[in-house]
Amino acid sequence: MTIPEERIERLHSLAYEAATASNQDRAREYVRLARRIAERNRVDLPRRFKRFTCDRCDSYLRPGSNGRVRLQDGHVVVTCDCGEQARYPY
Numbered sequence: 001m002t003i004p005e006e007r008i009e010r011l012h013s014l015a016y017e018a019a020t021a022s023n024q025d026r027a028r029e030y031v032r033l034a035r036r037i038a039e040r041n042r043v044d045l046p047r048r049f050k051r052f053t054c055d056r057c058d059s060y061l062r063p064g065s066n067g068r069v070r071l072q073d074g075h076v077v078v079t080c081d082c083g084e085q086a087r088y089p090y
């Protein structure tokens with residue numbers, strides 16, 4: 001793993017922990033920071049990072065708490081509290 005990848009992993013864990021502690025503002029800061037590092041270093045964000053973050057408001061999604069997950073037509077549909085929806089094949 002490269003250093004930017006390691007930093008992103010670390011920020012992902014921190015965002016998860018903050019979201020678990022209902023500290024959404026802090027979780028959002030970690031998500032934004034990780035996105036910035038990925039952009040600057042041209043590395044891809046891990047798949048689970050993309051799946052559990054909202055593209056619109058940068059929230060770290062915790063289904064059942066600030067997001068909903070549904071299965072629809074062979075897709076996983078993740079809905080954030082801000083209204084943004086993301087769908088992924090599974």
Ligand SMILES: [Zn+2]
Nearest residue numbers: 054057080082
């Ligand atoms: Zn959102």
